[in-house]
Amino acid sequence: MLRGLWKLTWIEIKVFLREPLGAIGSIVIPVILFIVMSRMLGNLPAMPPAIANKYIRVAVPVFVSVIITLSAVLSLVTIISIYRESGILKRLRATPLRPQTILTAHVVVKLILTAATLSLMVLAGKRYIPAGAHVPLLSFTIALLIGTWSFLSIGFVIASIVPTARFAQPIGAVILYPMIGISGLFLPTTLLPPAIQGLTRVLPLTYVVSLLQGIWMGDAWSAHIGDVTALVLLFVICTTISARIFRWE
Amino acid sequence: MNTPVIEVSRIRKTYGKTVAVDEVSFSVNEGEIFGLIGPNGAGKTTTMECIEGIRKPDGGTISVLGLDPFRQAYQLQERIGVQLQQAQLQKRIKVWEAVDLWASLYRKKAVTAEHLLEQLGLTDKRNAWFMNLSGGQKQRLFIALALINDPEVVFLDELTTGLDPQARRAIWELVRGIRGRGKTVFLTTHLMEEAERLCDRVAIIEHGRILDIGTPARLVDRYCPERTVVLTTEDLTADEWFRSMTGVEAVTRTGNQFTIRGLGEDLVTEVIQCLSENRIKVAEFRTILPNLEDVFLKLTGQAIRE
Numbered sequence: 276m277l278r279g280l281w282k283l284t285w286i287e288i289k290v291f292l293r294e295p296l297g298a299i300g301s302i303v304i305p306v307i308l309f310i311v312m313s314r315m316l317g318n319l320p321a322m323p324p325a326i327a328n329k330y331i332r333v334a335v336p337v338f339v340s341v342i343i344t345l346s347a348v349l350s351l352v353t354i355i356s357i358y359r360e361s362g363i364l365k366r367l368r369a370t371p372l373r374p375q376t377i378l379t380a381h382v383v384v385k386l387i388l389t390a391a392t393l394s395l396m397v398l399a400g401k402r403y404i405p406a407g408a409h410v411p412l413l414s415f416t417i418a419l420l421i422g423t424w425s426f427l428s429i430g431f432v433i434a435s436i437v438p439t440a441r442f443a444q445p446i447g448a449v450i451l452y453p454m455i456g457i458s459g460l461f462l463p464t465t466l467l468p469p470a471i472q473g474l475t476r477v478l479p480l481t482y483v484v485s486l487l488q489g490i491w492m493g494d495a496w497s498a499h500i501g502d503v504t505a506l507v508l509l510f511v512i513c514t515t516i517s518a519r520i521f522r523w524e
Numbered sequence: 525m526n527t528p529v530i531e532v533s534r535i536r537k538t539y540g541k542t543v544a545v546d547e548v549s550f551s552v553n554e555g556e557i558f559g560l561i562g563p564n565g566a567g568k569t570t571t572m573e574c575i576e577g578i579r580k581p582d583g584g585t586i587s588v589l590g591l592d593p594f595r596q597a598y599q600l601q602e603r604i605g606v607q608l609q610q611a612q613l614q615k616r617i618k619v620w621e622a623v624d625l626w627a628s629l630y631r632k633k634a635v636t637a638e639h640l641l642e643q644l645g646l647t648d649k650r651n652a653w654f655m656n657l658s659g660g661q662k663q664r665l666f667i668a669l670a671l672i673n674d675p676e677v678v679f680l681d682e683l684t685t686g687l688d689p690q691a692r693r694a695i696w697e698l699v700r701g702i703r704g705r706g707k708t709v710f711l712t713t714h715l716m717e718e719a720e721r722l723c724d725r726v727a728i729i730e731h732g733r734i735l736d737i738g739t740p741a742r743l744v745d746r747y748c749p750e751r752t753v754v755l756t757t758e759d760l761t762a763d764e765w766f767r768s769m770t771g772v773e774a775v776t777r778t779g780n781q782f783t784i785r786g787l788g789e790d791l792v793t794e795v796i797q798c799l800s801e802n803r804i805k806v807a808e809f810r811t812i813l814p815n816l817e818d819v820f821l822k823l824t825g826q827a828i829r830e
Binding site for chain 1: 576578598601602606608610611612613614615616621625626628629630631653
């Protein structure tokens, strides 16, 4: 079943990095975003240092991490629809490759790129992370990978329903980006009106944000079993749906 | 030589109300180049993709190398090579990477990638991106991918569509080479010239139905037995001699040019005999022989659309 997986994954990474916009969009932009936002907030004289500190410490890295996840999902949707439209998926199926292997390779590529972007962000923005903060980077990376992995399954559902590659990016963005607004990223969900609070509980991004914020601030994993369970559930549901409706051509 | 490697029996495939393949049956023998020929939309690709196991027919049975292409898909893929119509690869995959990836997908490691690239004239292009290859180079790469596992049966779908005549001829040579190594080739084409030059046997398909199967020569004899000889001579007595020949149906004359029409492959020989027996001096002599294009016209009442 794994025959060809690593070679296909490696080739997909190389092909992705050769795409001029692909690499810039999903790796360079989040890193720049992190640095620019951290500097901006750090330089605001009007903001009390405690609040500025909290934003830089938690809000900015979590926001950028969510952007990393969502752009990985969008990029997956686009690539899958282009591959379907141009017959690449069909050509790969006319080999002993298992269909699951082809899709797994794309998930692995996105997870590797997510981890790489996060590492770059941490390296490039090291001085904006306060020295005494003790951010559990390994746990945070794992949390981000869990969130991305779960969200990529939404990507496959979206890739199954977009009619053509041209619509992949806009449809994906319309489905994914509005979730940012009420996911607890900018405003704690408890401050939202009750009706909207109900909605946030249904939107999967809320669990990603809650997990990332908690882990970044040093929560134990045991405090976020609910978030992880929700994300695993999301993966199972979306994978089941896309197994039924996924089109290869 | 006459063992069937592909046996198709009464397969059927519909898309909504459209019947794409309608009770199609045929068999392909070991070591031959078999062509499924017909216009675009006749059901060629659907039929081929059912045999390759990437599409499931609604009814009928298929056996390839003794395997069921749908239930034993992975076993079958190990032993066949496939080139799909209008397939693409990743735009920025390099030629050697594609060949290397494909080589890693099969258990059997019989062909070396470098040797294959050399054979197909792609060695210079091994570091080129797929998107920068010409149409002919892309097709040669797809042939390389189809041959990487040293397959027993090779499927080629509209292999030379969109290529210039020179590239087309080069690809035909390659396909003959595949047969030369003992492989069976199953191809589709809407180019009658391609079918005539390349195929040992052809099946003519139209609207999802097989109209007839045979060698190109036999199909031409069966449906278009008429032969035509055009010659020019100063000898005006010739007219009489031609008309008295057996098998001649019509003789027309424009100035010094005679057009003799008749049935059967003996016509040409008889005309030559008649010329020499009667010592008729000829300045120009040519024959017009019907081809698969004419067979198709006869069978369907319409010319094949390019």
